Amino acid sequence: MTIPKVDTSTAAKAVPAVPRPGAPARVLKDDAEAIAVAEALAPGIAAGAAARDRDRIWPLAELDAFSQSGLWSINVPKAFGGPEVSYATLVRVVEIISAADSSVGQISQNHLGVVAAIRTVSDEAQKARLFAEVLAGTRYGNAFSEFGSKRAVDFETRFVDAGDHVIVKGRKFYATGALLAHKVPIVALDEEGRAWYAIADRNAPGLTVIDDWSSFGQRTTLSGTVILDDVKVPKTHLVPGYKGYETPSADGAIFQIIQVGVDNGIAKAAIEETVRFVRTRTRPWVDSGLDHAWEDPYTIQAVGALTLRLHAAEALQEKAGLAVDAAVANPTPETVAHAQIVTAEAKILSTEIAIEATNKLFELAGTRSTLAEHNLDRHWRNARVHTLHDPVRWKYAILGNYALNDVKPPLHAWS
Structure with a gap:
């Protein structure tokens, strides 16, 4: 299939729907298979990521491979034929794909969030119908936000x-x-x-x-x-x-935790790019007396610090996924608030490491890493844009109010 290339020099225009893949999607069995499939897909998605970003080429083949792999139905409940993996696994899958190409990883976010919402609010007949479509490979997009409204929660549609x-x-x-x-x-x-x-x-x-x-x-x-x-x-x-926000449910935390996976994926890719560039292209500083940039003690320390912070963010990501699992299984005010709080903590760390790692890349790799031929700035650009979805300064406020005053987070898709 030919992937259309967008001509950004012409006026924006309406775009027809793309054809569906001819075969139904795969249905995965369990958490281990989901991780294995994501890891197998990632190199193929990563291969053209820089060129797609530079030339704004639609990731159609990559998206078809992603959704046909079975990874877009991993939170369909077992009662309806799905694998119902842990949300710790689901967000790890998103991280793996986002490290390969964060745009492709993000495209899955709202689909997975809507699947979760269907589980929470739909009646049994609607669940059966919609989950069958998802298991067959139907891919949801989204039309949620509006450009001119006063607040994100204000809708005119x-x-x-x-x-x-x-x-x-x-x-x-x-x-x-x-x-x-x-x-x-x-x-x-x-x-x-x-x-x-x-x-x-x-x-x-x-x-x-x-x-x-x-x-x-x-x-x-x-x-x-x-x-x-x-x-x-x-x-x-x-x-x-x-209905997902009239009474406590994990729906908001699920939308949020998927964003954590995207940002940690961006950070992971940036750290890997830093190591690769320092090992192969960066020159040692003139005053160091060293033969290789990778021997620089300041660079070694900085890479160690980035790695530590990423691992901390990933640990909170996993903890949040398990808290979401508990809130899905037993949605009480307490379990939902706990899931929201741990997810907020994970969101803070994933935002901070994504920005830090993508910025530090250039400091450690040196001036030549900024050349257009490498397109390494895409990691910083992606981190800076994606982390704007909801401000982490408000996450700190939520954490503080919960710890100090026992005030539970609000119930909406940004919390």
Whole structure:
């Protein structure tokens, strides 16, 4: 299959849906297989990552390989035929793929989050229908956020009841994965102001995806605009997402922990690039008296410090995944708050190591590492953009308020 190359010199335009793979997706058995499959996929995804970022080439073949591998159905419950792996495993998978290409890793985020939400809020018939689609290889994008609203939780997109379907009207931005999706979950409000996921076919009349994502980082997430002009969505695919936040559930922590995996993946890739460059290209400093840059004690210390901080972030990532598992199995105010708090801690460390590692790369590798031919700045650009999803300064506030005043975190998709 030919991967389209985006011409960014022309005006942004509507993009037709991509064809689905001809065969159903693989269904994995367990956690060990999920990790093994991710590790086997990663080198192929990494091979073209720099070129895709530089030329903004759509990662279609890579995304097909990723979703067809079975890794996009790993949180489908066992009762519905899925592997239902631990969230510690799921976020490790996201980290492995994100270290290869953080754009590809991020594209899976909202799909996996919506699958989790379906488990929380859908009735049994809807779960059976939607999980069967996911197990077969259906890939969700998203149409959640809106560009002009006062706050991220304020939505203007709405739907009206039309019998066996609803009609959705609105405009979305930051629509990660929508361009290359098979179905697009749309956050839309009903007449009571409650938020639902209206899961529309990517080819639905009135649903237009525009390739106008111009950020300097995460360039091939293709997170542009979705226009919804009286889009029909069958009620079988109308998911009451608001229910996930009416009472305590792990849904918010799940959306957050996946971001932790993306950022730790970026940090891991940056540290590996630093080591590779220092070992093969960097010259020793003139005053060091050394023959090789890798013998520099200051460089050795800095790489050790980065490695330690990454390992700390990964340890909290795993701890958060296990806390999410406990909250999914038994969603009480206490288990959900614990999952949110540990995930917030992991989010802080993953953000900080992603920024530090991608910045330190150039300090340790030296001036020649900034040459365009290496495109190593993509790691910093990706870290800087992805870590803006929600400010970690508010994570510190949540942690402090919980520890000092026993105030539980708010229930929403950013917490």
